[in-house]
Amino acid sequence: xxxxxxxxxxxxxxxxxxxxxxxxxxxxxxxxxxxxxxxxxxxxxxxxxxxxxxxxxxxxxxxxxxxxxxxxxxxxxxxxxxxxxxxxxxxxxxxxxxxxxxxxxxxxxxxxxxxxxxxxxxxxxxxxxxxxxxxxxxxxxxxxxx
Amino acid sequence: xxxxxxxxxxxxxxxxxxxxxxxxxxxxxxxxxxxxxxxxxxxxxxxxxxxxxxxxxxxxxxxxxxxxxxxxxxxxxxxxxxxxxxxxxxxxxxxxxxxxxxxxxxxxxxxxxxxxxxxxxxxxxxxxxxxxxxxxxxxxxxxxxx
DNA sequence: TTTACAAAGTTGATTTTTTGAACTTAGTAT
DNA sequence: ATACTAAGTTCAAAAAATCAACTTTGTAAA
Numbered sequence: 516x517x518x519x520x521x522x523x524x525x526x527x528x529x530x531x532x533x534x535x536x537x538x539x540x541x542x543x544x545x546x547x548x549x550x551x552x553x554x555x556x557x558x559x560x561x562x563x564x565x566x567x568x569x570x571x572x573x574x575x576x577x578x579x580x581x582x583x584x585x586x587x588x589x590x591x592x593x594x595x596x597x598x599x600x601x602x603x604x605x606x607x608x609x610x611x612x613x614x615x616x617x618x619x620x621x622x623x624x625x626x627x628x629x630x631x632x633x634x635x636x637x638x639x640x641x642x643x644x645x646x647x648x649x650x651x652x653x654x655x656x657x658x659x660x661x
Numbered sequence: 662x663x664x665x666x667x668x669x670x671x672x673x674x675x676x677x678x679x680x681x682x683x684x685x686x687x688x689x690x691x692x693x694x695x696x697x698x699x700x701x702x703x704x705x706x707x708x709x710x711x712x713x714x715x716x717x718x719x720x721x722x723x724x725x726x727x728x729x730x731x732x733x734x735x736x737x738x739x740x741x742x743x744x745x746x747x748x749x750x751x752x753x754x755x756x757x758x759x760x761x762x763x764x765x766x767x768x769x770x771x772x773x774x775x776x777x778x779x780x781x782x783x784x785x786x787x788x789x790x791x792x793x794x795x796x797x798x799x800x801x802x803x804x805x806x807x
Numbered sequence: 808t809t810t811a812c813a814a815a816g817t818t819g820a821t822t823t824t825t826t827g828a829a830c831t832t833a834g835t836a837t
Numbered sequence: 838a839t840a841c842t843a844a845g846t847t848c849a850a851a852a853a854a855t856c857a858a859c860t861t862t863g864t865a866a867a
Contacts, residue, residue, distance in 0.1 A: 517751040518825080518852075521706050525760030525769045526689055526702040526753055534682070536854075543672055552815050559761055560667050563855055568816060586863090591815065599763040605782040609755040611798060614671030618772055621801055623671045626782065628797040632786040636751040639792065640773055646783060646792045651758060651774040682825075698844050701858060708827055730832090737844065 532577050535601065537562050540571055542600055543607055545580060574600070591622040609636055678723050679749065683708050688746055689753055691726060696739040711713055720746070753780055 520527035520534075533539055537559065544558045556567055571594055574580045578601035582592035608625055614634055615621045625634045639649045666680075667672035679685055685706065690704045702713055710765045713787045717740055725746035728738035754771055758781055771780045784793045 516691040520686065522686070522704075523768050524689075525757045525764060526685075527686055527766060528764050528766070528768070529756045529760040530685065534685075536680070538675065539680075540668070540670075540673055542668065543670075553813085556815090558668075561855090563741060563857090564816060565818080565856095566854065586814095589686075589690070591862095599759075602759055602762060605757040606752065606759055608784070608796070608798075609752040609782070610675045611671045613748055613752055614675040616748060618671060618674050620674070621671060622674070623733075623798050623800055625796050626799050627784075627786055629684050629794040630786065630788075632788040632793075634784040634796055635787050636755070637785040637792060638754070638773075638780040640776065640778040641758040641781050644783065647773040647780050649774060650771050650780055652754075652769050653772050654769055658680065659704050699842085702844090709828090709844060711827095711847080737833095740826090747820065753867095 523607060527640070532579070533606075535570065535573075536575065538570055539603070539606075541567065542574070542579060542596065542603055544658075545596055546592055546601065546604065550595055552592070555594070579603075612636055678725070679721075681716065683712060684716055684720065685749070685752075687713065688720065688725060688742065688749055691740055691742055692750065694746065696741055698738070698740075709763070725749075744796070758782055
């Protein structure tokens with residue numbers, strides 16, 4: 516079945532869910548308000564129906580989107596993000612910022628709407644809310660038997 | 662040749678460079694100090710030599726890594742990140758944070774090493790350095806002829 | 808009341824990628 | 838000599854993505 520990364524790392528495990536071709540772009544379109552099958556298909560120049568259909572099904576299984584029946588009789592669904600899908604926004608923003616710095620041609624930028632200043636990625640403490648200038652990745656202790 | 666997303670968006674264009682299977686994980690291993698071919702291969706359980714070799718070649722073409730000859734006679738290279746490769750760190754961190762909130766099993770967390778507090782993603786103004794609480798994605802104006 | 812058209816898919820053949828295993832080349836260690 | 842390692846390359850087999858055609862239910866127009 517699905518070929519998955521068998522690597523003990525958040526990044527690899529996250530990519531097992533959102534790393535397939537088109538997947539992040541599909542979520543991004545839904546985030547941008549394109550909630551219907553054909554809206555998404557039209558926005559994603561080149562994706563085929565069967566693949567879009569399969570990806571949507573998989574993302575729903577994984578809990579990143581929910582499909583809502585908006586017409587009974589020809590059954591028609593609109594696709595919306597769950598919290599976990601919406602939380603990918605920071606990943607999108609990190610990609611937009613990276614792209615604006617390193618792509619030959621940049622299409623989008625992140626700005627502070629109150630000042631117009633361009634913004635970059637930072638980190639803040641969940642406890643205090645203050646910006647944190649130095650960060651560290653720590654390994655979760657593997658809980659052994661007890 | 663390479664199937665690429667033909668979509669005018671930083672995210673799609675960035676994924677054209679770093680969105681192939683294994684690519685982000687390879688860069689992440691180099692960032693973590695695994696700079697030799699077999700170190701990367703060993704860390705990435707399941708990747709095959711030919712694919713690793715092809716991905717490294719492509720990433721060098723795209724300017725995300727540089728290979729440095731460290732032994733002349735059996736030609737041996739070590740792989741290191743350029744600035745553009747290193748700048749993907751924010752993307753990795755965004756994925757680590759997303760994973761720590763939404764994966765069934767979390768392997769890593771981001772903390773402030775001075776306090777031990779867990780951290781989340783924020784944004785700051787490139788001009789003032791201050792944290793920005795509201796952000797907006799703006800489309801780059803397409804430069805027409807002049 | 809046919810005819811046309813759209814939305815949301817499904818089916819199946821073709822093409823492209825990825826995997827997996829074996830092989831190579833140059834060198835070091837025993 | 839023999840074994841073993843690093844860093845790949847080559848090629849066959851398997852898996853995934855693309856592409857085009859088709860289906861189903863319904864709405865709009867002639």
